[in-house]
Amino acid sequence: MMKFIAFNAREDEQQYFEAWEKKNGVQVDMVEEAIDSTSINQTVGYDGVLALQTGVFPEKMFDKLSKNGVKVFAIRNVGVDNLDLEAAKKNGIKVTNVPAYSPNAIAEFSVTQLMQLLRNTTIFRRKVAEHDFRWAPFVGKELRSLTVGVIGTGRIGRAAIDIYLGFGAKVIAYDVYPNPELVQEGLYVSSYDELFAQADVITMHMPATPKDHHLINADTIAKMKKGVYIINTARGSLINTPDLIKAIKDGQVAGAALDTYENESPLFNHDLRGKELEDKTFSELLELDNVLVTPHVAFYTETAVKNMVFIALDSAKSVCEKGHADTLVI
Template identity: 45%
Template sequence: MKIFAYGIRLDEQPVLEQWGKEHSEVTIDFTDQLLTDKSAAMAKGYDAINVYQQLPYSRATFEALSNQGIHIMAMRNIGIDNLDLKAAKEFNFKISNTPAYSPNSVAEHAAIQMARLFRRTPEMDAKIQNYDLRWAPTIGKEMRQQTIGIIGTGRIGRVLIKILQGFGSKVIAYDCYRNSEIEKEGLYVDSLDDLYRLSDGISLHVPAVSENFHMINDASIAKMKDHVIIVNDSRGELVDTDALIKGLDSGKISAFATDVYEKEVGIFNKDWSNKTFPDSRLKNLIDRPNVLLTPHTAFYTETAVSAMVNESLNADLSFLNGKQPASALKF
């Protein structure tokens, strides 16, 4: 059995190599290149592929792989919005994702960013870099006195709720698909409008499906409390960047933290320090003292990376052995 892995980063290589040592029945090779209809040729002669990328998996890519006899693909990440599932079905693919590699990694990141913004530590950090050690005007607020609204109570949202409750925050939540444990705690509100109206801080943890596109927009921002703080560690497409900038300019939104951006492909995970930055709206956000940006690294911990590689390769192996991994997609 032979597996070919695409887009392998330096931090993933030791995990992949260790998995290979523990599974001597499998030959595993890799490249740092991403999967496209052109690079699909690199997997010729292999039985399955392993992938992680934000670039689309197009019909042409599935066709190229199918023409080489490859119909098994395990993804090292959760999101499937860049998959052409219609094409995957057409070419008889079996696909898995990695839905639970480490919800704690993203939840911790969201909680940390939320707390930093309420305590105004980014602004204080910027002052200190200029040797300004005065206290004012960067007085913060205590998390225990804030009502935090969680949109999406999947694995990550539920971990975040526990972390915020540890701060003593009042937590409310909204999800179209309610979790029984969260329901027992009485945390759900009846509508997004209720959550917007009641929350001092809002954290997004929903997928980038069509009904969630630009859910943070002029209309929804208008329904929020004045000086609200928003955290988006989910998908860039959830936030209308123009509406966000207007909200920040007016002060309606007091601060914003994001690990994602709706036009991030081709920008994130690149060094722009000695180049012209290619996106004026993203630059506008980066230049603000009340905005925290990370380049899609909320997940990025040793624990999460190890789990992503190991669980996805285990799924590849299950498919190859004629079994259905628990993470297999239904489409």
Template identity: 40%
Template sequence: MRILAYHVQPYEEKAFVNWAKNNGIEVVLEKGLLSVDSVDKAKGFDGVTTQQVIPVKDEEIFKKLKEYGVSQISSRTAGVDMFDGLLAKNYGVAITNVPRYSPNAIAELAVSHAMQLLRNVKHINSAMRNGDFTWNKDLISREIRNCTVGIVGTGKIGLTAAKLFKGLGAKVIGYDKFINEEAKEVLEYKDTLDDLLKESDVVSLHLPLFDDTYHLINKENIKLMKDDAILVNTGRGALVNIDDVIEALESGKLFGAGIDVLECETMYVNQKVDDEKIKGTVVEKLMSMDNVVLTGHFAFFTETAVDNLVSTSLDNIKNSVETGKLQNCTNM
């Protein structure tokens, strides 16, 4: 068995080497992205894995993979919206993912963002840079134990975030179309998203991106939120209309926002960019705001999560080749 790994990052190499050694399987590491220009490299392999936010939606990619007998793309991600699932299915190419990988990684950053905003850390740092160390009344903060935290999306990650917030003393409520019975022990479910937004001091998003979750948070339902509410998004960028969020932050409707993902993140994620590239964009705007904590898709970025992502994606290929059965498949 031979597996080709596209877009391998230096921080992933150890996990790839360990998995290959432990399983006695050849894994070839390729630094470039899976694209029309690189798909020919997949010839002679039993499966490919990749991790990228750049879209894989060119028909020629799937046509070539079918020609080479490669019937699976194993994504080293939970979300698979970067792939054209229907096009892949038409060419008999399964898209598999890693639905569960260290939920603590994502949940911990969500809590961290919320706490920085509640404690006015960026405001305090800005004042200190100007030599102002006074206990300004505008910098007085709230304690999490006096807050209601709304978890939108109560799957594995959302539940983990709920447990962490509850452990800090917060009242935790939740909303999800699909009730997680385990979550009932930690949070109180609300009947509608609107109900959750109205009651929450902190709203944390932990949802996949589908047509019905696109711009789930927007100008209309931001109006329902408390005037001093905090929004945290460590899910998918397009879950929120970021222009509407910025407007609410500037007007004071929202107290703060913790953002790890953006709809436009392909312009900057996991790369070095100069000022000109982000000039005039929402990225530049958010970076300049003291009531925003912005990170560049780093929520997953822990040693445990990276190892889980690599090993599970390779297991997906190994098991499908050896048994003929797909696991964690999203499109077949």
């Protein structure tokens, strides 16, 4: 009988794992732990491993998985930038991902966060809690009066563009791999610098690559319009956080919504109530009224969770039965 083991299995995923297991007659065991140098020993005897973690995987993970008899490694998310794909290939382990679990979930969330920044809702929530009901000087902005620069025009970026256009905003976009339909619509600019110079809002929906590490930094921020808003629901490594903080304090950046953070693994999806945060940069972010920090939850809707589980399991099953899957990375 085919057997899979799912790491980082959450309570909200359980009903979907169980429904798929019952329908397909494949054993699926769930563990709460992430894959580390100890928990990886639990993979002995399994055909496939399902994972969901944005941080660092254990050293020589694919060597160990191969020795344990694992045939397929199925990520329940899009990004594979934290996986050693060459090591997977060397060890004969197929890797799959979930390229589109719900583009609209992330796109909608990014717009929601921007709208809060534009209308100063964080500041007004604090003021109301203090029984200060005055308005000034926190006047808002209307989205339809702004130019939104979308970096990355894949499924998520395209969904975001549609929403922004619905609000009546002017949209410009940049992507190293332009979408032919958007080319016809005339939305693309020719470079990052051109987008930085024109955009009132910069929203990122792109993968992380070595070339784009710290795309947002002191030098690039200086090329942006004063009072720009920055939205990141993509990857934390795209932003040099200390540079962003300085730009916010200096007024060059009017606000930022960050659903991802470069050093998020020790923080996000952990209960740290009552504990002092060791990451001083992150603590500094949290103190800023015009910064919205959320713990990598842009994807987190019922639709997305179901799709992430079902597509990852379908992919793993397909690899084990047929040697390939539509979602194959390598």
